[in-house]
Amino acid sequence: MMDFTIKTLTGLYKNLVKNNYEVTTLCSFLKRPGPGKICVLRHDVDRQINTALKLAELESKMNIKASYYFRYPATFREDVIRRIHKLGHETGYHYEVLAKTNGNYKKAFELFKKELTEFRKIVSICTISAHGSPFSKWDNKKIWETYKFTDLGITGEAYLSVNFNEVFYLTDTGRAWNRSEANIRDKVDTKFNLKFRNTKDVIAALDGGKMPDNIILNVHPNRWKDNFSGWCAELAMQNFKNIGKRFLHPGK
Numbered sequence: 602m603m604d605f606t607i608k609t610l611t612g613l614y615k616n617l618v619k620n621n622y623e624v625t626t627l628c629s630f631l632k633r634p635g636p637g638k639i640c641v642l643r644h645d646v647d648r649q650i651n652t653a654l655k656l657a658e659l660e661s662k663m664n665i666k667a668s669y670y671f672r673y674p675a676t677f678r679e680d681v682i683r684r685i686h687k688l689g690h691e692t693g694y695h696y697e698v699l700a701k702t703n704g705n706y707k708k709a710f711e712l713f714k715k716e717l718t719e720f721r722k723i724v725s726i727c728t729i730s731a732h733g734s735p736f737s738k739w740d741n742k743k744i745w746e747t748y749k750f751t752d753l754g755i756t757g758e759a760y761l762s763v764n765f766n767e768v769f770y771l772t773d774t775g776r777a778w779n780r781s782e783a784n785i786r787d788k789v790d791t792k793f794n795l796k797f798r799n800t801k802d803v804i805a806a807l808d809g810g811k812m813p814d815n816i817i818l819n820v821h822p823n824r825w826k827d828n829f830s831g832w833c834a835e836l837a838m839q840n841f842k843n844i845g846k847r848f849l850h851p852g853k
């Protein structure tokens with residue numbers, strides 16, 4: 602069976618709801634972390650903003666909420682951001698300022714403030730997430746070793762504001778779940794030792810009560826396809842990227 606289709610994703614959402622998880626935004630989780638089962642649903646919109654909009658509409662119909670993070674200017678589409686916000690989702694800023702300024706922290710922070718202002722002209726911004734291109738040598742979230750996002754009225758950062766020993770992180774890296782070699786930036790330190798081959802395994806863990814009460818589910822909209830040709834194109838793209846990464850990081 603094909604995995605990573607909109608159909609399997611919808612099945613996963615239904616299963617979370619069935620198992621009494623509140624599927625919600627990072628902003629809401631940081632402000633009110635419990636009690637009960639909570640699944641923070643996170644989407645980094647790296648490209649294909651129309652796929653993100655379709656997903657936002659689907660989730661809204663299923664009565665679940667998610668945090669959508671947009672790049673500037675790559676996926677900064679005012680009308681779509683406004684629409685997703687209006688559907689009840691969180692809209693956040695997917696920043697890449699250290700990569701853009703070639704590691705100049707001062708310039709990067711100025712750029713961050715400038716881009717943040719553009720977002721805040723159209724929607725409120727509560728949380729942010731770092732864009733982690735495997736091809737870039739810059740780790741964008743390192744800017745917060747020098748500056749504080751709370752000084753800018755930002756409540757949290759998707760990687761830095763969560764204790765991953767308490768919240769289980771599940772990401773759809775490279776056509777698999779939590780494949781640590783797939784993206785050198787998209788992984789976290791954690792004590793959890795849960796492994797899944799495919800989405801069916803994730804659903805089985807939920808049904809079997811093996812999943813922790815707090816989860817962050819990171820779903821990249823462009824990795825889930827609703828037709829066969831799109832699925833093949835994305836698979837080819839992921840394979841190409843994984844080869845590139847091996848090349849960049851020999852021995853990893």
Ligand SMILES: [Zn+2]
Pocket residue numbers: 645646647695731732733734
């Ligand atoms: Zn990204």
